Amino acid sequence: MLTLANQKFSSRLLMGTGKFSSPSIMKRSVKSAKSTMVTLAMKRLSAHVEHDNSLALLRELNVTLLPNTSGAKNAQEAIFAAELAYEVLGSPWVKLEIHPDQQHLLPDPIETLRAAEVLVKKGFNVLPYCHADPVLCRRLEEVGCAAVMPLGAPIGTNQGLQTALFLRIIIEQANVPVIVDAGIGKPSEAMAAMEMGADAVLVNTAIATAANPVAMASAFSKAVEIGRNAYEAGMPNTQQDAQPSSPLTQFLVQE
Amino acid sequence: MSQISISINGTQVTCAPNTSVLAFLTTQGLIQDISQDMIQNGMAVAKNGSILAKPLWANSSLQHNDKLDVFTLVAGG
Numbered sequence: 001m002l003t004l005a006n007q008k009f010s011s012r013l014l015m016g017t018g019k020f021s022s023p024s025i026m027k028r029s030v031k032s033a034k035s036t037m038v039t040l041a042m043k044r045l046s047a048h049v050e051h052d053n054s055l056a057l058l059r060e061l062n063v064t065l066l067p068n069t070s071g072a073k074n075a076q077e078a079i080f081a082a083e084l085a086y087e088v089l090g091s092p093w094v095k096l097e098i099h100p101d102q103q104h105l106l107p108d109p110i111e112t113l114r115a116a117e118v119l120v121k122k123g124f125n126v127l128p129y130c131h132a133d134p135v136l137c138r139r140l141e142e143v144g145c146a147a148v149m150p151l152g153a154p155i156g157t158n159q160g161l162q163t164a165l166f167l168r169i170i171i172e173q174a175n176v177p178v179i180v181d182a183g184i185g186k187p188s189e190a191m192a193a194m195e196m197g198a199d200a201v202l203v204n205t206a207i208a209t210a211a212n213p214v215a216m217a218s219a220f221s222k223a224v225e226i227g228r229n230a231y232e233a234g235m236p237n238t239q240q241d242a243q244p245s246s247p248l249t250q251f252l253v254q255e
Numbered sequence: 256m257s258q259i260s261i262s263i264n265g266t267q268v269t270c271a272p273n274t275s276v277l278a279f280l281t282t283q284g285l286i287q288d289i290s291q292d293m294i295q296n297g298m299a300v301a302k303n304g305s306i307l308a309k310p311l312w313a314n315s316s317l318q319h320n321d322k323l324d325v326f327t328l329v330a331g332g
Contacts, residue, residue, distance in 0.1 A: 016332030026330060041331020044264045044324065045285055045298065054330040055297045067328055083306055084326050087299035155332065204332035 005125040005146040013224040016204025033217035068095040075115035096128040120144035132163035153183025156205040160189040187223030194227025259319040277312040
């Protein structure tokens with residue numbers, strides 16, 4: 001079981017709900033992924049316009065809703081977005097996400113740390129999206145974040161665990177759960193993150209933009225479970241030199 | 256003044272003076288059913304830049320040039 005802020009989650013696959021071709025396919029994918037925590041984004045409502053009913057659909061599932069602060073360009077905007085989300089849901093969960101750069105969507109570490117500190121003091125369960133920077137992750141942990149969410153690659157790129165070397169260091173030193181977020185493009189990459197010892201992964205684009213999102217959600221669910229099972233079984237060490245798995249007796253040679 | 260001007264998500268709209276925020280949102284089609292549980296309506300409102308908690312919507316009356324921002328949660332990563 002994944003534990004975040006003293007709350008238990010049966011699934012280690014968190015899902016983003018963006019980019020699906022329809023809200024109903026999104027809902028079916030969440031069920032198929034067996035995700036128990038899913039993200040949502042804040043948006044201004046337009047008068048007299050039918051709006052996305054994802055929130056209502058997700059409320060029908062037994063999942064924890066994790067609103068993000070995407071769109072915020074600094075700490076102040078992110079704190080405001082978190083407070084709006086609290087007003088909508090009445091729940092303290094927030095995925096803190098501050099990426100002022102629209103090209104690469106890379107998280108601003110300084111604004112993220114500032115916002116995290118304030119939001120933790122206000123009582124939020126803060127899950128910060130951040131670069132795979134072990135020093136930053138430690139600082140985010142120190143200000144009281146419920147987990148850290150380092151990226152594998154830029155958002156939506158499906159480029160996998162480009163930051164693997166640093167993810168390993170983050171996982172090794174963290175005292176809070178590590179959720180690998182962003183960039184995971186294939187179930188094998190989710191599995192690799194779990195084998196590495198990540199506590200969970202967050203996947204959105206790779207599921208939402210698959211030819212069959214519902215089937216891909218199921219594939220990710222299995223991959224995450226297998227990766228975790230392997231990690232818990234104790235991954236064997238790698239070796240430079242060959243080590244025989246069979247006895248090397250020369251039984252074919254007549255003595 | 257027979258009508259006052261209100262900005263809602265950046266668009267100027269007119270309404271009667273002292274209209275409550277709740278009545279205004281209903282007129283704008285943003286609240287379909289005011290008998291619905293307010294916590295469940297999936298909305299947040301900021302009035303002049305400060306969040307206005309749901310229990311205050313019915314009693315907060317709009318003044319000329321007030322600025323309302325109305326938000327909800329939608330699909331997103």
